[in-house]
Amino acid sequence: MDKIEKFSGVAVPLKRSNVDTDQIIPAVYLKRITKTGFEDALFASWKAEPDFVLNQPVFAHGEVLITGPDFGTGSSREHAVWALRDWGFKAVFSAKFADIFRGNSGKQGLITGVITEDETEQLWDLIDANPGIEATVDLPNQTLSLGETTLSFEIDAYTKWRLMEGLDDIGLTLRDEPAITSFESKRQSWRPKTLPAKGI
Amino acid sequence: MSIPSKPLTLAEKLWASHLVAEGKDGAPDLLYIDLHLVHEVTSPQAFDGLRLAGRKVRRPDLTIATEDHNTPTIDIDKPIADLTSRTQIEALRKNAAEFGIRIHSLGDKNQGIVHVVGPQLGLTMPGLTVVCGDSHTSTHGAFGALAMGIGTSEVEHVLATQTLPLTPFKTMSINVEGTLRAGVTAKDIILAVIAKISTSGGQGYVLEYRGSAIRALSMEGRMTICNMSIEAGARAGMVAPDETTFAYLKDRPHAPTGADWDQAVEYWKSLPTDEGAVFDAEVFIDADKLDPFVTWGTNPGQGVSLFDSVPNPADINDPNERAAAERALEYMDLKAGTPMKEIAVDTVFLGSCTNSRIEDLRAAAAIIEGKTKAEGVRMMVVPGSQKVRLQAEEEGLDKIFKDFGAEWRFAGCSMCLGMNPDQLAPGERAASTSNRNFEGRQGKGARTHLVSPLVAAATAIRGTLSAPSDLESVS
Ligand code: SF4
Numbered sequence: 001m002d003k004i005e006k007f008s009g010v011a012v013p014l015k016r017s018n019v020d021t022d023q024i025i026p027a028v029y030l031k032r033i034t035k036t037g038f039e040d041a042l043f044a045s046w047k048a049e050p051d052f053v054l055n056q057p058v059f060a061h062g063e064v065l066i067t068g069p070d071f072g073t074g075s076s077r078e079h080a081v082w083a084l085r086d087w088g089f090k091a092v093f094s095a096k097f098a099d100i101f102r103g104n105s106g107k108q109g110l111i112t113g114v115i116t117e118d119e120t121e122q123l124w125d126l127i128d129a130n131p132g133i134e135a136t137v138d139l140p141n142q143t144l145s146l147g148e149t150t151l152s153f154e155i156d157a158y159t160k161w162r163l164m165e166g167l168d169d170i171g172l173t174l175r176d177e178p179a180i181t182s183f184e185s186k187r188q189s190w191r192p193k194t195l196p197a198k199g200i
Numbered sequence: 201m202s203i204p205s206k207p208l209t210l211a212e213k214l215w216a217s218h219l220v221a222e223g224k225d226g227a228p229d230l231l232y233i234d235l236h237l238v239h240e241v242t243s244p245q246a247f248d249g250l251r252l253a254g255r256k257v258r259r260p261d262l263t264i265a266t267e268d269h270n271t272p273t274i275d276i277d278k279p280i281a282d283l284t285s286r287t288q289i290e291a292l293r294k295n296a297a298e299f300g301i302r303i304h305s306l307g308d309k310n311q312g313i314v315h316v317v318g319p320q321l322g323l324t325m326p327g328l329t330v331v332c333g334d335s336h337t338s339t340h341g342a343f344g345a346l347a348m349g350i351g352t353s354e355v356e357h358v359l360a361t362q363t364l365p366l367t368p369f370k371t372m373s374i375n376v377e378g379t380l381r382a383g384v385t386a387k388d389i390i391l392a393v394i395a396k397i398s399t400s401g402g403q404g405y406v407l408e409y410r411g412s413a414i415r416a417l418s419m420e421g422r423m424t425i426c427n428m429s430i431e432a433g434a435r436a437g438m439v440a441p442d443e444t445t446f447a448y449l450k451d452r453p454h455a456p457t458g459a460d461w462d463q464a465v466e467y468w469k470s471l472p473t474d475e476g477a478v479f480d481a482e483v484f485i486d487a488d489k490l491d492p493f494v495t496w497g498t499n500p501g502q503g504v505s506l507f508d509s510v511p512n513p514a515d516i517n518d519p520n521e522r523a524a525a526e527r528a529l530e531y532m533d534l535k536a537g538t539p540m541k542e543i544a545v546d547t548v549f550l551g552s553c554t555n556s557r558i559e560d561l562r563a564a565a566a567i568i569e570g571k572t573k574a575e576g577v578r579m580m581v582v583p584g585s586q587k588v589r590l591q592a593e594e595e596g597l598d599k600i601f602k603d604f605g606a607e608w609r610f611a612g613c614s615m616c617l618g619m620n621p622d623q624l625a626p627g628e629r630a631a632s633t634s635n636r637n638f639e640g641r642q643g644k645g646a647r648t649h650l651v652s653p654l655v656a657a658a659t660a661i662r663g664t665l666s667a668p669s670d671l672e673s674v675s
Contacts, residue, residue, distance in 0.1 A: 176230055
């Protein structure tokens with residue numbers, strides 16, 4: 001995972017609330033078994049509508065998504081994050097994210113920054129007035145700037161540190177391997193084991 | 201000097217008893233995972249990740265896999281026609297073999313929806329942490345387990361380490377007091393809860409369902425409720441274990457036996473929330489007043505009493521919710537003010553991890569027995585597991601369904617999400633016992649009304665959304 005500090009990219013307004021993961025990536029695309037190459041699947045049903053925002057050339061290579069509240073609700077599919085990432089998005093800003101989606105994003109290097117609903121609308125207006133305007137995301141300082149406007153966004157301290165260090169989850173946990181082994185040695189015998197298999 | 205310990209909730213006790221390492225400087229706590237359930241959709245990339253990093257599965261003996269999302273529900277002896285479905289299932293079989301994981305494949309009696317299989321084998325029990333790469337893992341909370349849906353990266357993490365870094369949650373008590381009227385079920389309780397607290401009301405919380413109406417429910421009913429906790433945005437849902445839980449578990453294949461059983465029960469009895477424990481939020485629901493509940497919109501929070509009408513978006517104050525309601529009515533092709541009971545459906549789907557257990561099938565069969573299906577309505581019955589199917593056949597339920605004109609299928613997720621060929625055509629409308637009525641969930645352009653098994657059965661008879669009580673007047 002690459003370390004993230006500060007970057008700029010075209011800001012894309014997605015003026016919808018309650019965007020669930022079925023909309024971000026419909027279930028039919030979950031059949032793949034690879035970890036990359038999901039860009040075609042992003043918002044697949046909406047992309048069939050000609051005036052959908054990502055169909056407009058000026059937004060087609062956007063990197064910063066500004067969207068309505070309750071983004072990423074519904075199914076826990078991590079493919080939603082892969083699809084956003086594979087399309088080229090590096091950050092999503094919303095007034096509210098679903099927990100699982102937010103957790104999945106942090107692990108894949110996708111920033112999910114919380115701004116207020118008023119700020120969201122303000123940015124949409126700004127983009128409407130200047131389509132193609134770039135957003136600058138400064139993770140260490142937790143700021144999002146479009147033109148003259150600079151807002152601060154929220155992100156939890158731990159995810160921020162992970163993103164800035166580009167750290168792999170498993171490697172981090174395995175630093176606690178002795179604690180895991182010691183926990184396992186105290187496991188009560190009534191707790192279930194799947195092997196040897198019973199009931200077959 | 202001993203410090204009097206603070207009264208704890210069920211969820212807090214489970215957290216404390218699984219803590220491997222406390223997170224420092226804002227890092228999440230590391231929790232041990234007792235049981236990891238795996239299916240074909242969210243695991244291939246996780247196994248891929250292990251292979252890439254040269255890692256092994258730490259505890260194959262705490263891991264179990266089954267095939268459910270892609271499996272066909274007819275002609276299961278033929279090769280799976282859909283190439284990508286077949287690829288995913290074959291990948292799971294290959295990964296299970298390579299990493300030494302027990303798998304229940306198509307045709308096996310323990311194959312079925314992952315959330316039906318765990319409890320059926322007696323692997324799901326009180327006091328455990330249970331995870332699965334599927335949001336409806338919350339189902340297992342019905343046993344008094346802390347059960348959470350996880351993403352594919354986390355699946356890889358649990359495979360490699362048998363632990364999961366987790367950020368603390370808040371606790372919410374959902375008190376459901378009173379007695380359900382005839383024709384009102386666990387499904388109606390949870391649809392009413394979600395309509396009350398909204399699809400994001402549970403965000404950051406573990407919900408504990410409490411009160412006399414919950415205690416009176418069977419394990420199947422409790423699973424239905426916990427299953428849909430995720431539709432309220434919650435991290436997990438749970439019910440404290442009691443005699444109903446122990447009776448369900450006793451003698452299941454993996455339930456503890458002998459001295460282990462006694463030790464387990466003694467421990468399980470210590471799990472319920474302590475007197476005086478404080479929840480971060482509390483919700484109260486009056487069970488006496490609940491009607492059968494149905495959804496009218498495109499998220500599970502957009503529901504009303506079946507005896508009510510399609511709401512008018514103009515009456516909704518919140519502008520976002522109002523816009524969402526307008527969009528939902530357009531998608532659902534419904535007019536405000538239409539009585540819910542006048543809505544005609546094309547299909548009735550009885551299945552999914554919410555309502556496909558033996559009790560659900562029995563309840564629906566009891567209603568349709570001896571009745572005639574409405575003309576032009578298709579009814580699909582998809583048992584949650586092969587074992588449920590076999591048990592239903594032993595009880596003669598399959599015959600009741602078939603005589604009625606319903607399709608009697610093999611186990612799987614089926615039309616709950618339509619990853620296999622079981623889909624609605626564009627514009628078709630279903631009364632579905634599943635858990636999600638999102639746009640396109642059951643097929644492109646498909647329209648879904650979430651209902652209980654009782655409402656599903658009554659609807660199949662009358663052709664419009666109906667309660668069992670509507671049948672008395674026609675028979
Ligand atoms: S039945 Fe539906 S909700 Fe349940 S696991 Fe399968 S797809 Fe998910």
